[in-house]
Amino acid sequence: MRKKLIEVALPLEAINAESAREKSIRHGHPSTLHLWWARRPLAACRAVLWSSLVDDPSSWPDKFPTEEDQKRERERLFDILGRITIETDKKGNHKQVVRGLVSWDDIKNPAIIDEAQKEIARCLAWDRGEEPPTQPDAVRDYIAQYAPPAYDPFAGGGSIPLEAQRLGLEAHASDLNPVAVLINKALIEIPPKFKDLPPINPENRQKKGMNFWKGAQGLAADVGFYGQWMRDEAFQRIGHLYPKVALPKEYGEDAEATVIAWLWARTVKCPNPACGCQMPLVKSFELSTKKGKEAWVQPQIDREQTPPRIQFDVKTGKGEAPDPPKTGRGASFKCLACEQPVGEKYIKAEAMAGKMDAQLMAIVADGKNGRVYLSPNSDHEVIAKSEVPAWQPQQHLANDPRNIWCVSYGLDTFDKLFTSRQLVALTTFSDLVSEAKEKAFQDAVAAGLSDDDVLLNDGGTGARAYSEAISTYLAFAVDKASDYWSALCSWHSSGEKMRNTFGRQAIPMVWDYAECCIFSQSSGNWMACIDWVWKVIEKSTIFLEGKVLQHDATVIHENDSPPKIVSTDPPYYDNIGYADLSDFFYVWLRRSLLAIYPDICSTLLVPKIQELIASPYRFDGSKKKAQAFFEEGLGQAFKRMHDISHASYPLTIYYAFKQAETEKKGKGEESVSSTGWETMLEGLIQSGFSINGTWPMRSELSNRMIASDSNALASSIVLVCRPRPETAPKITRRQFLSELKKELPKALKTLQQGNIAPVDLAQASIGPGMAVYSQYAAVLENDGSPMRVRTALQLINQLLDEYLTEQEGEFDSDTRWALTWFEQHQFNEGQYGDAETLSKARNTSIQGLEQAGILTAKAGKVRLLKRSELQPNWNPEQDNRVPHWEITQHLIRALDQTGEIGAAELLAKLGNGGEIARDLAYRLYNLCDRKGWSAEGIGYNSLVISWPEISRLARESKKSEPIQGSLF
Structure with missing residues (x-):
């Protein structure tokens, strides 16, 4: 079995930089077609899939015989996948830019996709003992003929199937949720059906020089045209409700x-x-x-x-x-x-x-x-x-007290979430979707499309199917409108604009709400909603046939054959109630599209009984029943994935669930684990998988991570899995611990070198730890019983703490004193006697620590200085006692007050002594996380996240310094 690139190495920094940037990309990005919660970044999905398809050079010792050859080839593959480069803009400013397959800007260049697909075809050809094709069309045909289909059984917002299709694979997607199914159809099924078709609306047809329409540009133009027609019709009917x-x-x-x-x-x-x-x-x-x-x-x-x-x-x-x-x-x-x-x-x-x-x-x-x-x-x-x-949509909202708060205030049916005027507007536009469909049908027939009357849902590509495709996108615009036309929107006083309903993964209660004018030119107006939709269609460059099904991931399906490359983002235990939230949109989608998708829209609300989340409120408040349901269902889903996965390719799973459960073990000891992680891993291992690799993939913008609660995860952990051999041996607990102590520190060091955010380190450490655990048929406890996954998680977290504690040996004595004092008191006062006793044990003194500028000692009390109390305009070059603690706190203060440029200026003055601040930030974040000091932890998390840019700017600063000359 040949190892794939994802099982050996990845250019994580480039992948994560582009994944984080992606949320700032607006018009034209597929994520803006329709709201979906916890959608994976396209850059991460593209990287995971491509590196799962391309062989690592070590798989071909005859072609790359030495480690140096393999390293060189790996670097070449990294250049294709993603590299961070420094480029100069027109104003002469230097900035970091990601280039390669993961770049949203670069994939608009067909040559980038051609090069990436060429590598996929090369691996397929070598495996077959054939010469790989070289011409783009031949490469695409080769991939289509010999690569297995890619499949996501929890397709959600469609990121994974879309990127599989972009790489040249036949993409299959399924989800139980009808909203998710329709999103996936709009992304990967509909555009290929109408590739290179010119628009059918009379306005565009009358224009000269518009005979050639590439890709889905014609479809996009028609959505824009009929969206404008709907606006004009609606204004005739309800314009009087929106007076000047x-x-x-x-x-x-x-x-x-x-x-x-x-x-x-x-x-x-x-x-x-x-x-x-x-x-x-x-x-x-x-x-x-x-x-x-x-x-x-x-x-x-x-x-x-x-x-x-x-x-x-x-x-x-x-x-x-x-x-x-x-x-x-x-x-x-x-x-x-x-x-x-x-x-x-x-x-x-x-x-x-x-x-x-x-x-x-x-x-x-x-x-x-x-x-x-x-x-x-x-x-x-x-x-x-x-x-x-x-x-009026009078269906009841779910009684989810954690995510749907408005129910407690009488807003318990969907019609109550809207004002009377908003309901009139939404029903008017929903009715106009059907009217626009009939108008588009007549125009399509007049434009020469086949009047075969075969429906879109039945595979049609004629006039009837085309008008239904247009209607699907118009219905998405109505959904976008509902997000801005509810009585749960608010006014953004600093931005002077509307806030939409879903500012978070919840349906909140809003007391003073904003009602937008749907015929204005400002945020939330109807044409803005239409623009979001057609611009996504216009940018579509993927025209392989896709297949989307509404299906329960736990149940065998006739489409399970042939074997597939499986990559998926399963539900995160009880984090998000997708079905409950998506009802908000489904009530309008169903009204607009029931005639087009009668099977998908057959239920009054989104199906919930089979939805794989561990929500106690669906089980009369019983956490135990909710957990049992989730465990059984996820186990069945993983068993199905095991059965349908292609043997030559790893299974990849995205997971982002914070470990937040602490158990007392006696004598003040605690152990950390997570029911969400335990359940997911238990299902994987019981289904016969072992974990071969883990990668933290950034999924949040860095500025959001800095500003928000430090307990919010920044990354998804991608697990790379292979079927565990049936001959896998059993080992003892002692052997497991010995191997874990050998392997985990190396993996943690690699993660830190890759600049993983401290908030994600505990989650990322699960992978290499469970890789040791899962490769064996069982780890046996002293009494001969199999070790539970929960126990293994606790041991992994324990070793993580030990690893970070051992790093304290690298810090100076002043910093080691400060660490211990911080753990006991944070920035609060403690007794002078206790501080002095600790200083003797750390080989320092209170007087020296005070001179170093990290504490204050008065009236028998000692306290660490807060960052706000640190000496302003501190210059380390003029300070003869500079503890690592002081360096770290000053860097965080500079980052907070003057941004990355200010922190870089300080780092440049520190020389090599500044590098250890990042290691200290990991340790301090770990302490804050364990103590529940979320606000204090933000600073340490922010410093690590910003470190690559701070370091780069510091290096640039040093290069630009004048060099002192010499007379002799």
Whole structure:
């Protein structure tokens, strides 16, 4: 069995850099076609698949006989896959750029794809004892003939099947979730059916010089055209619900402007009998926090009325927004009129009884010089509530208390997540999807497409199928609209724009919400939703036939033969309730597409009973039953993958689940493990797989990782698996520990050299540790019973702690004192006597530590200095005592205050002494993670993540320094 590149080495830094960058790529990127949660970056999927197809040079000793030959060939393959280079822009600035197959920019160049496919064909040909083809068309034909299909049984957002198709493989995808199935169809099934077809809409057909349309450009043009037609039709029908707003006289007589958004405050009746006003539930009165453009809402209390009425005025210019009535987490408010605190219990009861209302708080309009903020208009408030929708999605939201919070406040059916006007708009556009389909059908027939009446779902490629394809994408635009047209959207005061519903993997409760104008030119308008969709189609360059099925991953399917290359991203235990969340979109997709996909859209809501997540609320609150369901189902899925996987290619699995369960072992000892990891690994091993390799693949933007909670995982861990030989032996616990102690430190060192984020180190260490465990038929405990996966995980984490602790020997004595003191006190005060005793044990002194600038000692108390207390403008070149602790804290402070450039300037002054700061950051993050000090851990995580760029900038800084000359 030949080893693949992924089982030996990867250019991780380039892959991770491009994966992190990918989330900043907007229009045209496949991820923007339709929202999906926890979608894997395309760059990572492309790298994993290609390196699973291409042989490592060590597999061909006759062609690459020496280690040097193999290394040279490996470097060549890395150049194809991904390399970080330094390029100079037009302004003369140097910047890091990723080049190669993993680069989103480079894959637009056909030569890059040709080169990558040529390597795949070469490995196939060598294995068959044939000469590899060289011409691009011949290469593609060769791959199509001899490479197995690629299959993702948990296809989700479609990243893996899409990239398999890009590499020239026949891509197969399946998912139980109908929303995921339709996303995959839109990505890999529909575009190949209509490759190089010119648009059928009359506007484009009448244009001259537009006879040649490449790829899916014609389909994209038609989606844009019929999307515009829908907008025009909708404006005729419901445009009166979105009136313009009169501007103040300083803008001119009878001046008016298009509304961007109406801002509403939810209200409930004040429980104080002496008051009884409709009290607004507002989280913030700020409208714009941009310097020079400040605007806010000023509440006014009209006590002449009984009960008092709270009105809103919008203020601009100098001043500050008043404190909002929200007083704490959840539904904790006070009445603005009587200032009585009102608790969550009362507000929930009023909301559940249907007594929660909404009051217009402000209007945002589109002015000539930016946003215009206006006080509420009573006519606009009446118009907003004037029309009742003909249809409403009255299905119930799932009772998921962890991710769906609005249910507790009476928003328990989908129609209640939208205002009356929003429901009218969404039903209007949903109806227009069907009308656009009929119009497109007539235009397609007129354009010469076959009127064979074969449906898209039945494999059709004629006029009927084409009009249904257009409708599929138009329905996706309605889904995008629903994300911006709900009463769970909010106003972004610093960006002066709409926030969509799904800012996170949850359906939240929003108190003061924003309702966008769907006919404006601002965020959330209908044509913006259409633009997101057609630009993805236009960029499509993949035209091999794909196959997408709605199927339960645990069940055998007739499509399981022939054997396939399996790569998948299974559910992460209980992290995300995909089915519950995707109901939000499915209720609209089903209304728009039921006639086109009757089987896929046959259920009223997304199927949930078979969904593989360990959610206790689906099992009467029983964690045990939820875990048992997940274990059994995932085991069955892995067993199926084992049976259908092609023997020549590894199985690759993405997993990102934080180990967060700590067990007490007595005498103050603790062990860390994870039910999510245990269940996944148990299923893999019981299905006959062993783990041959693990790779941490970045999946978050670095700035998000720096700014967010340090406990948020930055990476998915990709497990590379092969079937375990039936002849695999059994070993004892002692033998296992001995081998683990030998192999794990080497793997951890490699991970650190690869600059893995500290937040991911514990997860990444599971791979090499379980590689030792899983290669044996069993690891036997002292009593002869098999060692549990959970025990193995605890031992791996224990050895990780030991490894990081042993690194303390590399630090100076001052730093070793600081580490121990930090673990005991963080930055809080401790007794001088305790500090002095510890200093003697660490061969240092309190006086010396104080002189070094890392602590303060006063009145019998000792405390480490916080980063904010460190000496400003510190110059290590003028400091004769520079502990590694001081270096690390100053670097983090510089990174926080002046960014990577400032940290690099400091690192350049430190010389070689700065490098050890990264090792200390790993140790400090480990301590913070274990102690639950999330906020403090962010700084150490950030330093490691930013280290490659800080180091590069520091090197550039040194190169540019003038060299001192000499007279002799």
